[in-house]
Amino acid sequence: MEIKEKLQILADSAKYDASCSSSGSKRQNAFGNTSFSGICHSFSADGRCISLLKILMTNCCIYDCKYCLNRKSNNVKRALFTPEEICSITLNFYRRNYIEGLFLSSGIIKNADYTMELMIKTIHLLRHKYHFGGYIHAKAIPNCSEVLLKKLGLLVDRLSANVELPTEQSLKLLAPNKETKKVENIMSYIKNNKSRKFTPAGQSTQMIIGATKENDLDIMQKSENMYQNYNLKRVFYSAYIPVNKDKLLPSLTTPPLVREHRLYQTDWLLRYYHFKTKDILDEEHPNLNLLLDPKAFWALNHLEEFPKEINTASYYDLLKVPGIGVKGARRIISSRQHFKITFKDLKAMGIVLKRAKYFITCNHKYFTNLSYFKKNFIEANLVLEDKIPPINSNKQLSFFE
């Protein structure tokens, strides 16, 4: 098989994995380095950042996960890269500045350890024969042995394992060969061994959204637990795209992209805005509002905490204002020590007032008559202003990572 066809098959079968960031690592070698803040080299037709050569080593697989294109029972063309082929493509692309590095995952060929050893061999060649210093993210193969995890972790910037589905029940249903516990073992191992040498950029994971019946509360609780227990850098949410027909799978025509977007926004709130899942979702309201972003929705339902006075509110209170982010809040804090901030100044400081203005005062002045500070007035305006695309939830805000 020609290399072009191989690349086509093995990129096509890797493309559903959402994790593509390349930040958080400082590495310098004779051939290449990593950029701590991450660099996007291109954007694909779906608007996602391309920074890594994202491929599978092989799409052969002994497992039969229902949602996966590469499952054993599918009749698709199979291919397998040799280690040297992967090195050659990576180096040639890297030199021309097409990519930041390599993302290597794989279907399971023969068994988990055999597959891992092939991956290790490939990456070892890259690092030690070709002195490649670019970014490498590898996916650990579930059920592999610890010795191999250790070896691989010492070669790559990021090593991660996908939980795939939010509950053990769903995993049993759709990926009968996988076990949540095994994935969690890998995650704890990585967490416990992380150092400057071992997976310096940490780990991430991915969950498929909408293939099974979990609600947003289930999903965010799972994420929250994983952030706490395994020190994950990111959880990626991947709207389910039907590639197979199966009576166990939902028959969707379009992937749940808006829902995915709202989950990413909630995820931001957990990681950078000191929110907890229970602030946003509960048994009575287990799903996110699709019309409003979760912070605006939360603020609307807690109007008693607003409006916040820009010149005196604490950092954490500023973060609760819809439309004010981490950078904005920091900017406000450092500026107001030097002058009293007005609405005009906020604009000059680059803070978008479109949504924020309903929730703040500047020197005790509201942007309009304070009698408008009412739930239905604000809600109507917010819904009008919240248009979904072209936001890409999957973008890299390198500043935070």
Place this chain on the structure above:
Amino acid sequence: MNTIYLYHDNFISLLCLIDYLLKNKIKPDNIKDTSYNATLLDEVIFLKIKEDSNIINKIKKNYSYRIFKIMYEVYLSNHDNKELIIYYFFLNTLKYHQDVIYHRNLRCVNLALKIAKQVGNEAHKLKGFLRFKELKNHILYAEIAPDNNVIYLLALHFKRRLPHEYFIIKDKKRNIYSLYDKKEVYLISEDNFNLNEVETSQEEKQIADLWKNFYQTIGIKERKNERCRMNFMPKKYWQYIIEMEDEL
């Protein structure tokens, strides 16, 4: 009459001039480099000032690296009055020292910060969007046409990244080249440099095609989102991004 002060077309010359003007409490109507075409309304003054590169260290030491970086980035911008903006930014720096960056309520400070950010953003974008091709003699060659003069920043980035490669970057808008000879980065204007052979090898086309094919494959058609792509990768860069050539 507009009093215009001139500097040699380089950053150190500009900083030394501004430093001199501020020390002598001179308020210029504008500051321009020597290529400036004066009009009848201009009074052009070209002072003989000792130009000392130490001024950069002084700024870094007395204020902060950040202040130096802002001034430098504004200098690299394509803003018409960038020199005057640096002058007023410098003036406020004398007053507020390193805290000047928090005074966004001052128009000139805010403007300087904004411009610096734009320049930084463009440089960062191009670190990703720039595409090298390999010439027959194995030298890597890239063309760009940025809004701001970021070629030197890019060359330094690639020097760190590919220390054992020769490379040439050409800014087609400004007709300048940046060369790297595995030791140093040089900036050369077109007049002093003749690059007649930009012929690429056969292998080059194969690798570019492989990449284009990868690019086509990696997009998920069920998620197609043209507006989002445009947002992150504006069309003005497409002509130099090889995988976008065919879509132009």
